[in-house]
Amino acid sequence: MAAVKPNVQWPTDAHVTVTATTPTITAADLNGSGRLRVGPVHTDTLTINDRGSGGIEAPQLDVTKITVSVLGSGLIRAAGTAGDADITLGGSGQGDLRALAVKRAKVSVAGSGNLSIQASEKVSGSLNGSGSIRVTGGATCSVSSAGSGTTTCS
Numbered sequence: 001m002a003a004v005k006p007n008v009q010w011p012t013d014a015h016v017t018v019t020a021t022t023p024t025i026t027a028a029d030l031n032g033s034g035r036l037r038v039g040p041v042h043t044d045t046l047t048i049n050d051r052g053s054g055g056i057e058a059p060q061l062d063v064t065k066i067t068v069s070v071l072g073s074g075l076i077r078a079a080g081t082a083g084d085a086d087i088t089l090g091g092s093g094q095g096d097l098r099a100l101a102v103k104r105a106k107v108s109v110a111g112s113g114n115l116s117i118q119a120s121e122k123v124s125g126s127l128n129g130s131g132s133i134r135v136t137g138g139a140t141c142s143v144s145s146a147g148s149g150t151t152t153c154s
Helices: none
Strands: 027-032 035-037 041-052 055-072 075-091 094-111 114-128 132-136 140-146 150-153
Touching: 027 035, 027 055, 041 075, 055 094, 075 114, 094 132, 114 150, 140 150
Parallel strands: 027 041, 035 055, 041 055, 055 075, 075 094, 094 114, 114 132, 114 140, 132 150
Antiparallel strands: none
């Protein structure tokens, strides 16, 4: 566990890098404005949560099911493969999953966030607000919409 001594403040321009190695990982959470890099990961289920203005990169995933959540103005970028994906964007955040090849995805975008995903079988879900959902990979899409947002499937 990393800790800071009581009553000690980090300089505003300080960069702190923490590297953790584990034989398996099932979740990665980022709260605030930091940056987090995860991977490579090979597991059954993985949950990635970004709450705030930070950014998470997961460039080498091989998972059966992935759950992704961006609440705020953060960014999640992922690559690799997943059987099923459950993706939620709330606020102005970004989900760049173009390099993550999934079979099926359930998506929910509420607000002005933008989601890009590659799916080969089926994408279902909802878009509420001015955000966007862009699906590539040939999946059939069934996305309900309320507001000025756009959904494109190809």
